[in-house]
Amino acid sequence: MEKQTITIYDVAREANVSMATVSRVVNGNPNVKPATRKKVLEVIDRLDYRPNAVARGLASKKTTTVGVIIPDVTNMFFSSLARGIDDVATMYKYNIILANSDENSQKEVQVLNTLLAKQVDGLIYMGHEISDNVRAEFSRSKTPIVLAGSVDPDEQVGSVNIDYVAAVEEATARLIKTGNKQVALVTGPLTQPINGEYRLQGYKQALAKAGLAYDESLVFETEASYHAGLGLFKQVQKSGATAAIAGDDELAVGLLDAAIDAGVKVPTDFELITSNNTKLTEMARPQLTSIDQPLYDIGAVAMRLLTKMMNKEDIDAKTVRLGFDITARQSTK
Amino acid sequence: MEKQTITIYDVAREANVSMATVSRVVNGNPNVKPATRKKVLEVIDRLDYRPNAVARGLASKKTTTVGVIIPDVTNMFFSSLARGIDDVATMYKYNIILANSDENSQKEVQVLNTLLAKQVDGLIYMGHEISDNVRAEFSRSKTPIVLAGSVDPDEQVGSVNIDYVAAVEEATARLIKTGNKQVALVTGPLTQPINGEYRLQGYKQALAKAGLAYDESLVFETEASYHAGLGLFKQVQKSGATAAIAGDDELAVGLLDAAIDAGVKVPTDFELITSNNTKLTEMARPQLTSIDQPLYDIGAVAMRLLTKMMNKEDIDAKTVRLGFDITARQSTK
């Protein structure tokens, strides 16, 4: 004897009204006499009725669920964004289907399809590189999509981020101002626009403005991970650089730890600025000076933007650029 | 002119078969002649048909979606579990609805209800304390539930974790062996069974076996956060403790950083063992010795267990206890 799930019919019967009426009170439709509403509400409460969201979704063509594609929840950068996303999603009564992609375009396409099959009302994409396949899916689908913390040269979909060019330029300038003639740029793959186009450009601009020549051997392309940083420091040091901009916090901590392990004093002998201002920057010793992009807010704003799109409200701008700061800590003079 | 979404009917018509047949091929039902299957598949491909998961869910009463309640994605401990969960979920064709609860029982109940309304096939709960409200919802619902990385004295639902008593006992013993007469235990709220019952018990057992008296003033109850650790170190030091067991990695890093900031040498003057072996333990300097609970695996196994429950397979044990280790690093002698 399974406990029979109770439906809108059961409520209707018990309350002596039609299911349409029950549906109306459940949905807050004003066309219900207060007395009736009260009666129905009581029955709902008594029967512990809980509307079946799947049936609702089928009938209304809205699932109040959005898909979120994330490279890796375990990465603070993305989990911070995710937290912002989830909080405003909750605020607007949406739920989030979270799917890890490992930045693997095949998985991304795969995930994108199951998400669309599940009829999500919207989609938030995080990741540093939008492959052609993914881009194709984006333009084919008419589901609203917003990029969070990602840049995309062709602005097909919504997106929220900061001005990475300006941020890196400012950070680099700062390092130059404290006397560093050779500043290294250490980032993830240059194929990712955020690195290969934006950060690199900001870096070059700062150099140019300071009258310094651009030296390719000071640009290090690696994986954005702690271990990559740890392993790369020696080379960075060998290049003659006395300071570095890191494109990722874990990467920066790796660099920092390697410096410490090698007996290099930070910031005295080597200065370091990182990019994401996650908790890690505070936890490191010395604490890391960082470009402060408001991760949580980026996620939050992205989700907010998405709600507007799902609501078909007018959007003033499909891409929102949030402000950034540079938080000075102990890894710079 | 909106692009009309195409349904199973469209496919059926184009392929000159009934929708039932299309449904069969989509679901891999063997009762379809190969030739027919091929024909249908071609049409599906040509029309770019994608089965509507919501309709499927309604008809089949399965959503291939599981709910995951997490205190905070931003916390490495939980995000590591989440990653394990998502990976095996994906492996078994499930998706995950992720909801942050902030360990707030009101939010938890709230979330639990929307998750159940969405007809998730199963539920994974993370959190250190199961409030009575939540427990009540658990026993009322007939949806399979598994706790990941959480302990619950009354074993109503499935759960996957390690033997926290033994782990802390071993860690404490280790600290005692290296000569510490006064070992502090620094954890989150003692109201959480994992702290107030398990860890504390393990701690006491180690003390007892070493013939040391239990001293309440060496037990510190705080919030499991970096800042809490940072602020608490002075008190810990004042208590006379020369070593500590921390119940959380961020907390431990806080303690460690405060020690460094105060000029206390770790491990020479103060030894520290933490509990979760997240990436943080490697990133800290000195690196943190830690109880090594296999977070990813706990998540993975929890999800695996859940799939079995959803499948109504026989379960040998509702609660599985994974092994643990103690990874020695630089914060202990």
Next chain:
DNA sequence: GACGGGGTTGCAAGCGTTTACTGAATTTTT
């Protein structure tokens, strides 16, 4: 006291699939 209307409520048609059940076609038995 018949009439016009707004406020309420019920009816019933979907929403896009799954899945008994049935029936026809084909193959296997005997």
Next chain:
DNA sequence: AAAAATTCAGTAAACGCTTGCAACCCCGTC
């Protein structure tokens, strides 16, 4: 070669809810 068993495919009834439309009730009006 007829009977029995299989295979393959179609019919139609759910699944639980939303929603346009129609019907009804109750007032205030004239």
